[in-house]
Amino acid sequence: MHGAGDNPSAWVARWAKAIPPGETLDLACGGGRHARLLAALGHPVLAVDRDAASLEQAAGPGITTFQYDLEEEGAAWPFAPGRFTGIVVTNYLHRPLFAHLAGALAPNGILVYETFALGNERFGKPSNPAFLLASGELLDVASRHGLRVLAYEDGVIDAPRPARVQRLCAAGPDVDPGAIRLDM
Template sequence: MIEDKIKWNDKYKSAPPAQKPSPLLLAYLERIGRGEVLDIAAGMGRHAKPLAAQGCHVDAIEWSDLALEALEKIPGVSAIEMDLEEACGLKKRYDAILCFNYLNRNLYPLMLTHLKPGGLLLFETFVQDDANEGAPGNPFFLLEKNELLHVFCSLYIIEYKESYIRKPNGQKALMASMAAQKLH
């Protein structure tokens, strides 16, 4: 929806997202190697940049015009304009799929079917918790506790944790982090 595009453009203008990659991604950079990577809701490219720099080809899905402009400037990154709330018509399979700070449960089947055998799924986002201060307010955009473990139980779970993070503004939020591999 065009309203979502406007909302994300405004958000990136008023409060630019973090540029430092997640420690979860950094821990698996070597394992990803130089493969084909899908970065869902890629933002301004904080994960696409280090992946492209090590020789990966990254398909970076985004809806914000500002984010798409930033992604198009990164060598090795193909910026894909797509409203993930509407549809996702990807055909390709990937060595790694990333989803950070974004939740759309309709994409779970896409993640499973578009991950190559041996491929790595890195997923990190907010979890519903009464103590959250810095997580989205709408529960639709929050994981249930252990949700990723249940949804992706067909994958080999390499690591999983739910822990509180402290945002730069001092607010705390419960975050789930998962690395999983498709064995077959």
């Protein structure tokens, strides 16, 4: 059974359609709302989270689950370079993973990232600056790692609850931006 927070992010739902065929990664997948969306679009999905109960909720047709704590001291990045045609990360920030995420993205892949930004503290949690993106931080990540920005937003949203977020959709170097539909 899936809860009220089961609806995919509108940002992810929009840009998931741009992900080319192939294996996708839903990192810090929680209950699997995005893993299910990606699987419904025909992608084999690897849903990763450190919480076993979340992974039980995320499991389903086309979804392989993997319990792993990427923040555990000494934890190695477990994925090969260029493995994923799509990577989705929402409501999760662990800055040491940025280079690994870019490296695991296939040259024709799409990264969809959405999480909280500085200013969210006025709406509630997370409020610790360690878990909030600085202004333009996702743009800097894309630039540092050779990704092409397809779309970026930084501002306040009202749903599913008021929050300050940053959102990025970025492409690997082999993606033809002219082939990406913006009216999805």
